[in-house]
Amino acid sequence: xxxxxxxxxxxxxxxxxxxxxxxxxxxxxxxxxxxxxxxxxxxxxxxxxxxxxxxxxxxxxxxxxxxxxxxxxxxxxxxxxxxxxxxxxxxxxxxxxxxxxxxxxxxxxxxxxxxxxxxxxxxxxxxxxxxxxxxxxxxxxxxxxxxxxxxxxxxxxxxxxxxxxxxxxxxxxxxxxxxxxxxxxxxxxxxxxxxxxxxxxxxxxxxxxxxxxxxxxxxxxxxxxxxxxxxxxxxxxxxxxxxxxxxxxxxxxxxxxxxxxxxxxxxxxxxxxxxxxxxxxxxxxxxxxxxxxxxxxxxxxxxxxxxxxxxxxxxxxxxxxxxxxxxxxxxxxxxxxxxxxxxxxxxxxxxxxxxxxxxxxxxxxxxxxxxxxxxxxxxxxxxxxxxxxxxxxxxxxxxxxxxxxxxxxxxxxxxxxxxxxxxxxxxxxxxxxxxxxxxxxxxxxxxxxxxxxxxxxxxxxxxxxxxxxxxxxxxxxxxxxxxxxxxxxxxxxxxxxxxxxxxxxxxxxxxxxxxxxxxxxxxxxxxxxxxxxxxxxxxxxxxxxxxxxxxxxxxxxxxxxxxxxxxxxxxxxxxxxxxxxxxxxxxxxxxxxxxxxxxxxxxxxxxxxxxxxxxxxxxxxxxxxxxxxxxxxxxxxxxxxxxxxxxxxxxxxxxxxxxxxxxxxxxxxxxxxxxxxxxxxxxx
DNA sequence: GAGCACTGC
Numbered sequence: 001x002x003x004x005x006x007x008x009x010x011x012x013x014x015x016x017x018x019x020x021x022x023x024x025x026x027x028x029x030x031x032x033x034x035x036x037x038x039x040x041x042x043x044x045x046x047x048x049x050x051x052x053x054x055x056x057x058x059x060x061x062x063x064x065x066x067x068x069x070x071x072x073x074x075x076x077x078x079x080x081x082x083x084x085x086x087x088x089x090x091x092x093x094x095x096x097x098x099x100x101x102x103x104x105x106x107x108x109x110x111x112x113x114x115x116x117x118x119x120x121x122x123x124x125x126x127x128x129x130x131x132x133x134x135x136x137x138x139x140x141x142x143x144x145x146x147x148x149x150x151x152x153x154x155x156x157x158x159x160x161x162x163x164x165x166x167x168x169x170x171x172x173x174x175x176x177x178x179x180x181x182x183x184x185x186x187x188x189x190x191x192x193x194x195x196x197x198x199x200x201x202x203x204x205x206x207x208x209x210x211x212x213x214x215x216x217x218x219x220x221x222x223x224x225x226x227x228x229x230x231x232x233x234x235x236x237x238x239x240x241x242x243x244x245x246x247x248x249x250x251x252x253x254x255x256x257x258x259x260x261x262x263x264x265x266x267x268x269x270x271x272x273x274x275x276x277x278x279x280x281x282x283x284x285x286x287x288x289x290x291x292x293x294x295x296x297x298x299x300x301x302x303x304x305x306x307x308x309x310x311x312x313x314x315x316x317x318x319x320x321x322x323x324x325x326x327x328x329x330x331x332x333x334x335x336x337x338x339x340x341x342x343x344x345x346x347x348x349x350x351x352x353x354x355x356x357x358x359x360x361x362x363x364x365x366x367x368x369x370x371x372x373x374x375x376x377x378x379x380x381x382x383x384x385x386x387x388x389x390x391x392x393x394x395x396x397x398x399x400x401x402x403x404x405x406x407x408x409x410x411x412x413x414x415x416x417x418x419x420x421x422x423x424x425x426x427x428x429x430x431x432x433x434x435x436x437x438x439x440x441x442x443x444x445x446x447x448x449x450x451x452x453x454x455x456x457x458x459x460x461x462x463x464x465x466x467x468x469x470x471x472x473x474x475x476x477x478x479x480x481x482x483x484x485x486x487x488x489x490x491x492x493x494x495x496x497x498x499x500x501x502x503x504x505x506x507x508x509x510x511x512x513x514x515x516x517x518x519x520x521x522x523x524x525x526x527x528x529x530x531x532x533x534x535x536x537x538x539x540x541x542x543x544x545x546x547x548x549x550x551x552x553x554x555x556x557x558x559x560x561x562x563x564x565x566x567x568x569x570x571x572x573x574x575x576x577x578x579x580x581x582x583x584x585x586x587x588x589x590x591x592x593x594x595x596x597x598x599x600x601x602x603x604x605x606x607x608x609x610x611x612x613x614x615x616x617x618x619x620x621x622x623x624x625x626x627x628x629x630x631x632x633x634x635x636x637x638x639x640x641x642x643x644x645x646x647x648x649x650x651x652x653x654x655x656x657x658x659x660x661x662x663x664x665x666x667x668x669x670x671x672x673x674x675x676x677x678x679x680x681x682x683x684x
Numbered sequence: 685g686a687g688c689a690c691t692g693c
Contacts, residue, residue, distance in 0.1 A: 420693095
């Protein structure tokens with residue numbers, strides 16, 4: 001067993017967030033004309049330090065766009081909206097909006113600010129997230145919402161006329177909706193210059209946002225505000241040599257931290273469930289060799305696939321005499337904060353989903369993290385006291401990492417975003433000002449698929465059904481299926497299937513012997529026809545047995561997923577009623593149901609092969625059935641299926657399958673054949 | 685015959 005002696009001490013470079021974190025608390029406020037002050041570092045050096053919040057107000061009041069740099073904990077999210085309120089920005093019925101990429105952030109921040117203001121949550125201060133609107137249309141002055149909700153609001157009110165200020169918080173995370181919102185806000189400000197925009201980021205790439213808003217606009221002035229957060233210094237150490245196996249190295253390092261370093265919990269960043277389990281097994285094997293008198297270890301896994309109670313267990317403080325070790329995915333980088341972490345072990349890798357528009361395949365691959373991510377991970381060690389971060393790669397590797405992660409909009413399926421942009425009247429997508437442009441191929445393929453599915457006409461404009469589908473908060477294929485349910489008289493069941501395919505991880509599979517048990521439980525719901533109907537059975541059983549969490553546990557179902565499906569179903573039901581779609585029961589006619597599913601997913605047909613794999617109708621790709629499918633072990637009687645989605649991991653896998661008749665595919669293939677190549681679906 | 689990073693409407 002090696003010791004920690006080989007660690008080469010080092011610090012993060014000047015100008016990085018961590019470096020600045022060691023500075024005294026206080027706020028730096030700067031203002032400079034657009035174009036002149038593109039460098040935030042330069043602006044910081046030039047400009048005076050103010051400690052009075054009035055100065056902050058002044059800056060925002062005078063200029064249209066504000067770029068805000070401040071790391072977690074500096075109070076930008078909670079304080080700035082309050083300053084704006086005090087300064088009168090919420091007068092005359094105006095609302096100050098602050099967007100968050102995640103639901104938990106929107107709710108928890110709103111609760112805190114409501115307390116600080118001395119108001120009841122939902123009165124002067126409120127929040128809006130999907131399924132939950134805790135705000136008052138007349139009384140709420142400061143509103144926290146998810147960026148997805150605000151984007152949806154632009155579909156109804158294209159100028160966002162109820163807001164005087166929109167603050168896009170955590171913009172550095174660059175979620176799809178953050179990027180779409182920024183694009184739309186730039187457009188809105190041309191028509192309504194009185195709308196103030198604040199873009200808030202924890203990393204220094206914020207200067208890019210300033211460039212974005214200033215380009216193509218008449219000369220004006222923008223403001224750069226920089227707030228310093230309160231954080232403790234974190235000592236950074238790198239490996240001298242790269243390691244061939246970072247999981248083994250992580251085990252080694254955690255073990256040595258425990259033997260050689262003072263008390264404090266350890267957080268390990270790995271990429272996925274498999275690595276986490278391997279790391280925890282390795283540590284568990286070492287436990288019997290722990291010297292007498294050494295601190296004992298309490299081991300926790302943390303990833304989104306775990307049931308809620310197991311996730312929460314990782315947040316509980318360890319018992320006296322124990323050191324907590326949490327082995328986590330990227331979920332601990334930004335989504336959750338764990339108190340008491342003093343040591344971070346960073347593999348330097350992350351699993352990321354990318355979409356290939358040419359093959360319409362999304363794949364999950366392990367890639368090196370960005371420098372911004374590595375800094376963010378290290379920062380997790382310095383929230384309650386000084387800490388240390390052990391990077392399982394050399395310092396030279398850190399320097400060669402990309403500065404930031406590729407924005408999601410550049411590596412995702414654009415079908416839904418483009419449908420929504422068109423609904424906003426943005427028809428010429430080549431002229432839309434993206435913060436980061438997605439690949440042209442991705443835009444073209446998305447347009448093609450919208451034309452093929454009848455959402456967009458040959459003129460490039462939305463069709464009547466396209467307008468309606470754009471309003472529905474589901475993907476296009478599901479919306480098509482909902483609309484088709486009128487013809488097949490099965491709205492009630494299709495509504496459930498739509499909700500159940502939207503949530504993931506319905507069937508819980510515990511490890512080991514319990515896994516086999518879960519498999520047996522799942523068979524109770526199995527429908528011969530395939531996974532869609534199996535999901536329908538599970539949902540119906542869930543509601544029949546009182547939506548109880550203990551019932552779910554006994555039947556290896558995820559209570560969280562099913563509860564979410566109930567909410568989504570209720571929301572989609574409202575849309576169906578609004579569009580005058582009947583919600584009829586199919587009277588047990590599974591054939592009608594399956595035909596209705598094909599109406600949305602006819603492009604996802606596949607043919608069974610003798611070796612147990614499938615071939616896709618489009619492209620003749622070799623497909624493997626996901627082990628979770630009820631058709632994993634069975635040949636479909638007709639030899640044909642349609643599937644909900646395909647994904648590339650080690651192999652190309654298809655999930656959620658239903659057996660169909662091949663001529664159903666032909667029916668839709670003729671109706672909506674591929675306009676570009678002139679080739680329809682061939683079923684032979 | 686075997687597996688899924690994380691969000692959001």
